[in-house]
Amino acid sequence: xxxxxxxxDARRVAVIGVAKNAGKTTALNALLAEADAAGRTVGVLSxxxxxxxxxxxxxxxxxxVRVPRGTLVCTAEATLRTASAGVEIxxxxxxxxxxxxxxxxxxxxPGNVVLAGVRHRDxxxxxxLRLEPDVALSVVDGAFDRTAAADPATTDCVILAxxxxxAPTAEGCAEKxxxxxxxxxxxxxxPGERVPPELADAAALRATEGWRAAPAATLSxxxxxxxxxxxxxxxxxxxxxxxLLLAERLLxxxxxxxxxxxxxxxxxxxxxxRFARGRRIACLDGVRLAAVTVNPTRxxxxxxxxxxxxxxxxxxxxxxxxxxxxxxxxxxxxxx
Amino acid sequence: MSIxxxxxxTPPDPTRVRPYGDTLDDGQVQLSFSLPLPYSPEATxxxxxxxxxxxxxxxxxxxxxxxxxxxxxxxxxxxxxxSVDATQIVVPKIEGDRMSKKEVDxxxxxxxxxxxxxxxxxxxxxxxxxxxxxILNMKGFxxxxxxxxxxxxxxxxxxxxxxNEDLVAKAVELRAxxxxxxxxxxxxxxHKITLGQLIDxxxxxxxxxxxxxxxxxxxxxxxxxxxxxxxxxxxxGTRANDVGAFVARQVIERGLA
Numbered sequence: 001x002x003x004x005x006x007x008x009d010a011r012r013v014a015v016i017g018v019a020k021n022a023g024k025t026t027a028l029n030a031l032l033a034e035a036d037a038a039g040r041t042v043g044v045l046s047x048x049x050x051x052x053x054x055x056x057x058x059x060x061x062x063x064x065v066r067v068p069r070g071t072l073v074c075t076a077e078a079t080l081r082t083a084s085a086g087v088e089i090x091x092x093x094x095x096x097x098x099x100x101x102x103x104x105x106x107x108x109x110p111g112n113v114v115l116a117g118v119r120h121r122d123x124x125x126x127x128x129l130r131l132e133p134d135v136a137l138s139v140v141d142g143a144f145d146r147t148a149a150a151d152p153a154t155t156d157c158v159i160l161a162x163x164x165x166x167a168p169t170a171e172g173c174a175e176k177x178x179x180x181x182x183x184x185x186x187x188x189x190x191p192g193e194r195v196p197p198e199l200a201d202a203a204a205l206r207a208t209e210g211w212r213a214a215p216a217a218t219l220s221x222x223x224x225x226x227x228x229x230x231x232x233x234x235x236x237x238x239x240x241x242x243x244l245l246l247a248e249r250l251l252x253x254x255x256x257x258x259x260x261x262x263x264x265x266x267x268x269x270x271x272x273x274r275f276a277r278g279r280r281i282a283c284l285d286g287v288r289l290a291a292v293t294v295n296p297t298r299x300x301x302x303x304x305x306x307x308x309x310x311x312x313x314x315x316x317x318x319x320x321x322x323x324x325x326x327x328x329x330x331x332x333x334x335x336x
Numbered sequence: 337m338s339i340x341x342x343x344x345x346t347p348p349d350p351t352r353v354r355p356y357g358d359t360l361d362d363g364q365v366q367l368s369f370s371l372p373l374p375y376s377p378e379a380t381x382x383x384x385x386x387x388x389x390x391x392x393x394x395x396x397x398x399x400x401x402x403x404x405x406x407x408x409x410x411x412x413x414x415x416x417x418x419s420v421d422a423t424q425i426v427v428p429k430i431e432g433d434r435m436s437k438k439e440v441d442x443x444x445x446x447x448x449x450x451x452x453x454x455x456x457x458x459x460x461x462x463x464x465x466x467x468x469x470x471i472l473n474m475k476g477f478x479x480x481x482x483x484x485x486x487x488x489x490x491x492x493x494x495x496x497x498x499x500n501e502d503l504v505a506k507a508v509e510l511r512a513x514x515x516x517x518x519x520x521x522x523x524x525x526x527h528k529i530t531l532g533q534l535i536d537x538x539x540x541x542x543x544x545x546x547x548x549x550x551x552x553x554x555x556x557x558x559x560x561x562x563x564x565x566x567x568x569x570x571x572x573g574t575r576a577n578d579v580g581a582f583v584a585r586q587v588i589e590r591g592l593a
Contacts, residue, residue: 015475020528049563082426097590098430098568119565120544143563146532149538174341220501220541237541262539266501266533331559 002027002159003034003103004149005291005321006137010156012128013290014149016142017161018180023295024161025050025063025323030045030293030325032158035137038066045074046115048143064112065141071107072135074127076100076117094128104130115141120259124154147263150184150287157288158184164304165294170312178316179269184289186262193256195234197244200260200284200286205250206232219243222223232256235282239264239281241271251279261285293320352419363415365392368407375402383410389559391529393417404577430558430568435581437486444488444584448593451490452583453534454483455506456516457498464520467552471516471576480575489580504541511593514583515547517566519556527555528564535565548586 006013017024028050028079035042044067051065057144060099067085068074071292077100080087086109095102097117104127107113118124124140142149150158162177164170196336207230209272215224219235220243229252235243239259244267247257257275259265261283267275275281294305306324314322348360357364369389373379382398387395392414394421399411435443444452456472458465470477472493474484482490492510493504507515517534519527531551538544542563552570561569568582587593 018522048565049559063425078426098562104420116562119562119567143532143565146536146539146565148565151539156559218508218541220505221504237505237536238501238506241539242501242505263536266537266540 001036001321002031002291002325003038003040004294005159005323007157007252007288010288010290011132012138012140012155012157013134014140014142014155014158015161016147016158016211017151017164018177021062021165021297021299022161022163022293024299026066026292026295027159027161027259027325028139029063029066031139032066032068032071037072040136041070041072041134042076043072043128043135043138044115044141045118045124045127045131045139046141046143047120047146047149048141048311049116050141050143051103051112051114051290058081065115067107067110067113069110069123072131073105073107073113073115074102074118074131075105075113075115077103079114079116080105081179083111083113084107085113087113088218093127095126102132121148121151121154124149125284128154151263152261152285152287157290159291159293160184160289161293164298164309165295168298168304170309173294173309174316177313179315181266181289181292181320183272184262186225186259186265187282188286188288189258189284193232193258193282194284195258199234200236200309202236204234205230206234216231219246224229226314230255230257234258234284236260237264239267241267243267244271244275248275248279253311255279257281259283262287287322291323292317293323293325295326296324348350348576350422353422354419355416361504362497363393363417363420364413365416366411367392368411369410370403372406373408374406375400375408379408380410383408383412387412387414390414391416391418401547422429429580430578432571432581432585435577436579437481437580440580440584441486441488441576443581443588444486447588448488448584451488451591452513452587453490453492453510453593454514454516454583455492455494455503455510455512456518456521457494457503458496458518459498459500459503459534460519460526461497462527462530463496463518465493467520468516468518471518471552471574471579476576478575480577482576482579486576488584499579500530500537502554503534504537505542507547508541512547513587514550516579517549517551519553527553528560531556531561531564531566533544539565546592548583548590548592550582552579 013030047236090104102117140149142194167173202217210303218237219232220238294309296304354361355365384395397412402407456468473482476482484491528550556569558569
C-alpha cells in the first residue's frame with residue numbers, strides 16, 4: 001500500500017516523523033516488507049539513530065528495524081554487534097563517526113538492525129550514490145521531527161508519519177499535521193520568479209534590472225544597513241523568524257521571498273502568517289509528499305481509534321493517501 | 337538465583353546482575369518519591385502499595401515526611417527480583433584517550449595551526465548556564481580550567497536562553513568551527529525539541545557538515561545526542577579537556593579546518 005503511493009520515478013524516499021515516537025519505524029518496516037514482497041531490493045540508512053531497543057529519552061521499548069534478506073544497509077560499525085540480522089560487509093565508506101566507520105552491508109538473513117551514524121545531508125547524498133547501483137529503491141529514515149531527510153535535493157518523495165504523540169485527540173493531531181504539511185507544500189516559484197542557477201548558491205536580490213548577488217551570502221548572518229527595496233529576495237539557507245523580518249524590510253509590499261526548498265523554512269507559524277499578510281514566499285524546489293501514516297499510540301502509552309484518526313487526518317489533507325500501516329502490515333512479512 | 341542473596345564468597349555473575357545491599361544478589365533497593373497525599377498512615381500505605389505494584393518485593397516505608405500542602409515525601413526499601421545481563425549491553429561512548437589541556441593545545445597547534453572558534457550557549461527556554469560556564473569559562477570546573485584558557489580555542493559564551501536562530505546567526509558571523517549547546521533544566525522534554533531544531537537549522541543553513549556540534553547536560557547521553565544529529569553528547573562530570581579533545585580530534589578527522 002505504501003509502495004503504491006510513491007511516484008513512479010521515485011528512487012529515493014524519505015520517511016520522516018512529525019515528532020519522536022510518531023510511528024516512523026513502523027512505517028519504515030511496512031515499506032521495507034512491502035518492497036520485499038514486490039521483489040524490489042532496498043537500501044536503507046538513518047539520519048540519527050533508529051532500531052534501538054529502547055527510547056533514548058523515556059526508556060520505553062521501541063520497535064526494531066526489520067530488514068529483509070538482500071537489503072543493503074548503511075550503518076556505523078559498532079551497531080552491527082547488536083544486529084540479529086545476518087549481514088555481510090560489502091565495503092567501508094571512509095566516513096568516520098563516533099560509532100565507528102559507516103559500512104555498507106548486505107542482509108544475508110532477515111532480522112533486526114540498528115541504523116546509526118549518518119549525521120548530515122552531505123553524507124546522506126554520498127551514501128545514496130554508493131547504494132544506488134545495487135538497489136531499486138533507497139530509503140532515508142529521518143530522526144525525531146527533523147525534516148532534513150525530505151530535502152528535495154536529497155530524496156524524491158516523502159512519507160510522513162504522524163500520530164497521537166503530537167496531540168492526544170484526532171482533531172488536534174490532524175490540525176498540527178496539516179500545519180506541517182502546509183509547510184512541506186509551500187508553492188514552487190514560477191518560471192519568472194526563479195533565481196538563475198549561477199546565483200543560487202548565495203543570497204540574491206531582484207529589482208527592475210533582474211537578479212543580482214546580494215551583499216552577503218545569507219540572510220542569516222550580518223546584513224549591511226540599506227534603505228533599498230526589491231521585488232524578490234532569494235535565501236539559499238535557513239528561513240527563520242529573523243530571516244523573515246529581514247526579508248520583510250528588504251521587500252516591496254507584495255514582494256516575494258524565494259527559499260531553496262521547504263525543509264529550509266523553519267520559521268514559526270506566527271512569523272509565517274505575519275509575513276504572508278504583505279509578502280509572499282515560494283521555493284525553488286518543492287517536496288513531493290507521497291503518503292501520511294498514522295499511529296494511534298499516545299505519549300502515555302494509551303491508544304486511540306486508529307481508523308477514526310486516519311479519517312480525521314485524511315479530511316484535513318485532501319488528495320494525500322493517509323494510511324494506518326499497523327492494520328495491514330503482515331507480521332511475518334519478511335521474505336526468507 | 338536466590339532472592340535472599342548469597343552467603344558465600346562467590347564472585348558476582350555479570351550475566352545476572354541484581355542490586356546489592358547486605359549480601360550479593362539480595363536485590364535491595366532504596367526508592368524515594370513524593371505523593372500528592374497528606375501525611376498520614378493511609379499515605380504511607382499508598383507508598384508501600386505503589387512500590388509493590390512496581391514489581392518490588394517486601395516494600396518497607398523507612399521514612400515519611402510531611403511536605404505540607406497535602407504532599408508527603410517517602411523513602412522506601414524493597415527487594416528487586418529482576419536482573420539484567422550486563423554482558424549483552426552496548427552503549428555508544430565517546431572514544432579516544434583522555435588528553436590534558438597542554439596536549440589538546442599542542443594537537444591544535446601542530447595539526448590545525450590556528451585557534452578553533454567555539455560558540456557555546458544554553459538554548460531555548462533554559463536559563464541555567466552552570467554547564468556551559470564550567471566548560472567554556474576561564475575558571476572551569478573541579479580544578480580543570482575552561483576552554484577560554486586554552487591557546488587552541490577562541491571561545492564565545494553567548495549565555496542563557498539563546499534562541500537557536502540567534503546561535504546560527506552568530507555561527508555564520510564568527511565562522512564557528514564548533515558549537516557547544518547546553519540543556520540543564522527543561523520541562524516536558526522540551527530539550528529534545530530545542531536540540532533537534534538547532535540541527536535542522538544548521539542543516540538548512542548548510543553549516544552542519546562544516547562544524548562540530550556537541551551538546552551536554554544532565555539528561556543528555558551520547559546515544560541521545562547521536563539520535564538528535566549531534567556529534568557527541570556529554571553528561572555530568574565532563575571537563576573542558578574532554579570537550580576540547582573531542583572537538584580538536586573531530587576537526588582533524590573530518591578535515592574541517
